[in-house]
Amino acid sequence: MVAQRANVSRVAVSRAFNPHASLKPAKRELILRIAQELNYTPDRAARALVSGRSHLVGVIVPDVCSHWESQEIDALTTALQAEGFATLLFKTRIDYSMDEQLLAYMRGFNPDSVIAFVENVKPATLARFLDRAVPIYVHYPRSGAPEESQAGPLHDRLNVLHRTGVEQAVSLLQGYGVRRIAYVSGVDKSRANTAREHMLRVVMAERGLAPPIIAASDFSYDRAYAATLDLFRVGEGADAIFAANDVGAFGVIDALRHELNLRVPEDVKVVGFDDIAQSHWKSYNLTTVKFDLEERVRALVRLILRRLNNPDAPALEETLNTRLVVRGTVG
Amino acid sequence: MVAQRANVSRVAVSRAFNPHASLKPAKRELILRIAQELNYTPDRAARALVSGRSHLVGVIVPDVCSHWESQEIDALTTALQAEGFATLLFKTRIDYSMDEQLLAYMRGFNPDSVIAFVENVKPATLARFLDRAVPIYVHYPRSGAPEESQAGPLHDRLNVLHRTGVEQAVSLLQGYGVRRIAYVSGVDKSRANTAREHMLRVVMAERGLAPPIIAASDFSYDRAYAATLDLFRVGEGADAIFAANDVGAFGVIDALRHELNLRVPEDVKVVGFDDIAQSHWKSYNLTTVKFDLEERVRALVRLILRRLNNPDAPALEETLNTRLVVRGTVG
DNA sequence: TTGTATGCGTTATCAT
DNA sequence: ATGATAACGCATACAA
Numbered sequence: 001m002v003a004q005r006a007n008v009s010r011v012a013v014s015r016a017f018n019p020h021a022s023l024k025p026a027k028r029e030l031i032l033r034i035a036q037e038l039n040y041t042p043d044r045a046a047r048a049l050v051s052g053r054s055h056l057v058g059v060i061v062p063d064v065c066s067h068w069e070s071q072e073i074d075a076l077t078t079a080l081q082a083e084g085f086a087t088l089l090f091k092t093r094i095d096y097s098m099d100e101q102l103l104a105y106m107r108g109f110n111p112d113s114v115i116a117f118v119e120n121v122k123p124a125t126l127a128r129f130l131d132r133a134v135p136i137y138v139h140y141p142r143s144g145a146p147e148e149s150q151a152g153p154l155h156d157r158l159n160v161l162h163r164t165g166v167e168q169a170v171s172l173l174q175g176y177g178v179r180r181i182a183y184v185s186g187v188d189k190s191r192a193n194t195a196r197e198h199m200l201r202v203v204m205a206e207r208g209l210a211p212p213i214i215a216a217s218d219f220s221y222d223r224a225y226a227a228t229l230d231l232f233r234v235g236e237g238a239d240a241i242f243a244a245n246d247v248g249a250f251g252v253i254d255a256l257r258h259e260l261n262l263r264v265p266e267d268v269k270v271v272g273f274d275d276i277a278q279s280h281w282k283s284y285n286l287t288t289v290k291f292d293l294e295e296r297v298r299a300l301v302r303l304i305l306r307r308l309n310n311p312d313a314p315a316l317e318e319t320l321n322t323r324l325v326v327r328g329t330v331g
Numbered sequence: 332m333v334a335q336r337a338n339v340s341r342v343a344v345s346r347a348f349n350p351h352a353s354l355k356p357a358k359r360e361l362i363l364r365i366a367q368e369l370n371y372t373p374d375r376a377a378r379a380l381v382s383g384r385s386h387l388v389g390v391i392v393p394d395v396c397s398h399w400e401s402q403e404i405d406a407l408t409t410a411l412q413a414e415g416f417a418t419l420l421f422k423t424r425i426d427y428s429m430d431e432q433l434l435a436y437m438r439g440f441n442p443d444s445v446i447a448f449v450e451n452v453k454p455a456t457l458a459r460f461l462d463r464a465v466p467i468y469v470h471y472p473r474s475g476a477p478e479e480s481q482a483g484p485l486h487d488r489l490n491v492l493h494r495t496g497v498e499q500a501v502s503l504l505q506g507y508g509v510r511r512i513a514y515v516s517g518v519d520k521s522r523a524n525t526a527r528e529h530m531l532r533v534v535m536a537e538r539g540l541a542p543p544i545i546a547a548s549d550f551s552y553d554r555a556y557a558a559t560l561d562l563f564r565v566g567e568g569a570d571a572i573f574a575a576n577d578v579g580a581f582g583v584i585d586a587l588r589h590e591l592n593l594r595v596p597e598d599v600k601v602v603g604f605d606d607i608a609q610s611h612w613k614s615y616n617l618t619t620v621k622f623d624l625e626e627r628v629r630a631l632v633r634l635i636l637r638r639l640n641n642p643d644a645p646a647l648e649e650t651l652n653t654r655l656v657v658r659g660t661v662g
Numbered sequence: 663t664t665g666t667a668t669g670c671g672t673t674a675t676c677a678t
Numbered sequence: 679a680t681g682a683t684a685a686c687g688c689a690t691a692c693a694a
Contacts (some may be wrong), residue, residue, distance in 0.1 A: 001671060009681065014673060021673095021679060039459060041439040043430035045385060048376040048669035049686045056419075056440075063609065067396070074395035077422045086440055088387075089418040091408045109370040109387075109417055128370060221612060232390060254613035277396065282585035283614040332687060340665065345689060352689090353663060375686035380670045 003038045004031065017042050048110060052132065056088045057304065058111035060102070060118055064091065066219070067247055067276040069117055075297040083305065085112070090328040098253055103129040113304045118192045127153035134307050136300065140195030142202075156303050156316040158296070165289035165322030168204050169242070169271050172330055174288075178240040178269060182213040182231055184224050184252055186244030186307070193244050196273055200242055208282075213238055217248055224251030225259075232260050239268060240330075246272035246279050249286055253329065270329040285328035296320055334369045335362065343475070346524030348373050379441060384464070387419045388635065389442035391433070391449055395422065397550070398578055398607040401450055406628040414636065416443070423449055429474055434460040444635045450522045458484035465638050467631065473533075487634050487647040489627070493530040496653030498622035500573070500602050501534050503618075503661055509571040509600060513544040513562055515555050515583055517575035524550075524575050527604055533575055548579055555582030557589075563591050570599060571661075577603035577610050580617055584660065601660040616659035627651055 001016065004013045014033040015021035028232065035041075048054040050197050057080055061069050063182060077087040090106050106114070114133050116126070126135045135155045140162060173181065183200055186193030193207045200212055213235065215227040224243055228251065244251035249272030256270070264270055272279065275290035299318035306316055333345045339362065346352035347362040366372075379385040386409055392400050408418040421437050424430065430626065437445070438460050445464050447457070451559030457466045466486045470495060514531055531543055544566065546558040555574055559582065562568060574580035580603030587593040587601070595601055603610065606621035630649035637647055 011673080011681065014671095014680095018673085024679065027679090036435075039435075039438075042437050043380070043441060043671050045376040045379040045441055046686090047673070049374075049380060049671080049688090050673045052686085054376060064395075064408060065398070070396040070401040073420070074422070074460040077395060081422060081436075086437075089404070089408050089420055091412060104367075104370075104372050105412075106417075108371075110374060110376055176630045183589050217388040221609075225613070250612065250614070257680085258613040260474045278552075279354070280587040281581065283581070328343070342689080343663095345687095346664090349689080355663060358663090374687055377670090378689075380672090380687080381689045383670085384667065 001040075003040060004034065005014040007034055014042070036202050053308075054082065054110045056109055056111045058088045058094055058106050058109065058114040058133075060090045060091050060114065062118060064089070067278060068130075068184070068245065068274050071276060071293055072117075072297065075280075075293055076300065079297050079301045080304075083301065085304075089148055090302060091231075096236070100125070100129070107131075110225075112308060115300065119189075123153045127155070132311065134311075135237070136303050138191070140191060140199075140254070142195075142198065154315060156307060157318075158299055158303065158321040159317060160195075160291065160296075161321050162195055163203070165324050166196075166203050168201045168324035169287075169289055169330075170200070170207060170209070172324065172326065173240045173269060174207060174209070176240075176269065176330065179210075180213065180236070180238045181209065181215040182215055182216045182238035182241045182242055184196070184217045184227050184231075184243045184248055186217065186219040186248070188216070188218075190219075192196045195246055196242075196244055212242070215241075217244065217251075219245050219248055221247050221251040221254075224248035225255045226251075228252045228255035228323050229259060232256075241268060241270050243270065243272050246274045246276045246286060248272070249288065249329075250278070250284050253284055253286070265329050265331045275325050279325075280327065287327045288325055289322050290325045291322055292320070332371075335365065338362070338365055343372070349443065354508060377399075384442055384639075385441045386416050387440055387442045388416050389437050389440065389445040389464075391421045391423055391437070391447040392589045393449060394422050395420070398609060399576065399605050402607060402624055403448075403628065406624055409633065410632045411635075414632065416635075427606070431456070434617050438462075443639060446631065450520075454484045454486045458486070463642065465642075467634050469522070471522060471530075473526075473529065483598070487638060487644060488502050488649075489630055489634065490648060490650040491526075491622065491627075492527055492650065492652045493620070494534070494653075495653050496604075497527075497530045497534045499655035500618075500620055500661075501531070501538060501540070503541070503655065503657065504571050504602070505538060505602060507571075507600065510541075511544065511567070511569045511571070512540065513545045513546055513569035513572045515548045515558050515562075515572055515574045515579055517547075517548065517550040517579070519547070521550075525575075529576055531644065543573065544644060548575065548582075550576050550579055552578050552585075553581040555579035556586045557582075559583045559586035563587075563593075565657060572599060572601050574601065574603050577605045577607045577617060577619055579620065580660075581609070583616050584615055584617070594661045596660050600662075602655075610656075611658065617655055617659040618658045620653050621656045622653055623651070 015023045016028045132300050136159050139157045139159050175214050215231045217223040217227040241252050243252050253264050256264055256268050262268050272286050272288035275288045279286040279288050341524050346354045347359045468486050468488050470488045470490050472490055546562045548558040549556040572583050574583050584595050587595055587599050593599050603617050603619035606619045610617040610619050
């Protein structure tokens with residue numbers, strides 16, 4: 001800032017960097033040129049102090065290297081960066097809970113918005129720790145259409161509709177004459193897991209199929225692998241297996257092929273959830289219920305920007321659908 | 332801050348949150364209790380403005396979902412968080428270059444330190460955009476021992492020694508009578524790639540082996556897959572393949588098994604670099620040159636803290652070694 | 663130990 | 679269109 005004085009006075013510099021401020025074009029150009037020569041950038045901390053906008057978006061995640069999460073963080077960071085925001089990463093414990101200490105810690109950085117890849121934290125808890133920021137919740141409506149918004153602290157919602165993709169998957173399996181379907185679950189109480197299990201149950205019932213056999217797992221490769229062994233060695237086995245996510249499906253496939261000597265898809269068919277980038281790798285080539293990542297990130301960014309442009313708006317919503325991607329593990 | 336006035340005066344609150352400030356323990360306790368009740372946290376933006384420390388560590392990465400990167404970011408975030416820092420994520424273009432626009436953008440956030448997962452940016456360029464922050468460079472000494480620090484702008488160094496792991500791998504392969512060894516490369520000019528190729532070349536020469544056949548790739552699954560097909564269909568094939576990273580090795584393995592109908596390890600042996608978490612998955616079960624992630628992150632954090640505690644110190648260094656992890660793709 | 667005063671770099675308000 | 683001044687929330691030097 002001091003450096004600029006060599007040329008003009010002080011607030012002009014501020015205006016030069018704010019496109020909507022009134023300043024003579026020639027002067028603005030001059031200032032920006034000199035700023036570049038001097039490697040000057042406005043200090044965002046100071047700007048945040050007076051404007052109340054940090055241009056920071058907090059992302060809370062239990063495990064950055066989970067495939068889905070890392071891919072979403074990647075796309076999100078790209079999209080946010082294009083809008084002038086930066087991603088602030090926080091790790092919570094692996095058990096999908098959220099401790100208040102972390103929230104207080106994050107609060108100090110004053111994020112403009114917060115996206116939590118964590119499920120069992122109540123809106124009330126989150127709201128208590130966020131002043132201006134309105135949390136975004138991922139919601140899984142049980143029926144086909146979004147439900148009424150309920151009461152409670154203000155929060156925005158991203159609705160993800162599982163029905164379409166699950167219907168397509170069950171229909172496909174049914175076409176192959178599958179009878180016994182198992183579900184290798186995700187983390188027990190997680191919302192994604194319960195939503196997926198519930199939708200599977202509903203769709204199977206509608207189509208006259210017996211309820212799925214539940215094999216408890218936690219979204220990880222290793223536990224899905226072990227759960228599959230149990231299913232066939234201790235339990236009754238299955239003709240087809242839904243895994244709560246793609247990584248779990250990889251564990252299922254490897255257990256079937258490399259430990260149980262069963263063929264996929266001839267002996268057992270496997271369907272995942274997510275459609276992460278690895279799902280097309282030849283060793284798996286997984287048929288899976290796709291959640292479109294790009295679409296999802298765009299929806300999130302829209303929510304953030306709409307909220308920031310209109311802090312007092314009532315609850316905002318965006319809705320996403322799913323669909324089946326057919327590859328080689330069903331057939 | 333205003334809220335605290337209900338109880339005591341103003342600066343006492345500031346002191347209460349700075350452990351080394353002098354304040355009567357009882358008063359500090361009282362203030363902290365009330366702060367918690369009122370959900371008060373000191374504003375880091377304001378703190379940064381006066382103290383010159385943002386407690387932000389910038390991480391620049393071309394692709395968050397690369398396996399190694401995501402795992403390193405994960406561990407790094409955990410470690411930094413424990414020290415009171417937060418990870419600020421920036422995405423650069425995928426071509427491993429670094430544009431100055433991004434650097435200027437990042438500079439505005441005033442990170443205390445910057446870790447760049449980007450290779451072809453010169454220290455001089457980086458230094459120009461960082462005021463206080465001293466960049467950390469990952470360096471791959473060509474001999475066994477760290478080299479002399481060269482001149483140029485001040486930067487700290489993390490030395491990674493490839494020799495040990497590569498020697499173990501080549502020795503193992505030689506024991507199996509391997510003759511023709513290929514190297515499926517990483518991104519052409521990247522430092523990690525050239526270091527790995529060079530060390531492989533040196534070690535093989537020392538052991539009387541012909542130079543490796545080079546198959547050009549870019550660290551990705553897909554290009555490694557294609558490069559392997561070329562190697563066997565157009566080129567002369569190989570008895571053993573080094574891939575520049577584990578993900579590339581997965582592509583190599585899948586191409587060999589699923590497209591070329593070759594057995595791994597019976598027909599072709601495969602060795603990767605990194606030892607990412609997926610390398611123990613049964614479909615790959617990869618023998619690989621391990622870079623210990625935890626150790627690496629600890630070294631990085633040490634470098635950051637040492638530099639922050641002593642901003643004017645001369646160039647700092649940490650050194651890491653590698654070793655071979657033997658699994659199922661050599662044997 | 664504790665309070666008062668000052669300044670960090672920026673934007674907003676009010677003036678010109 | 680441009681400049682002066684206050685204010686944002688905090689830490690620090692100094693005084694008490």
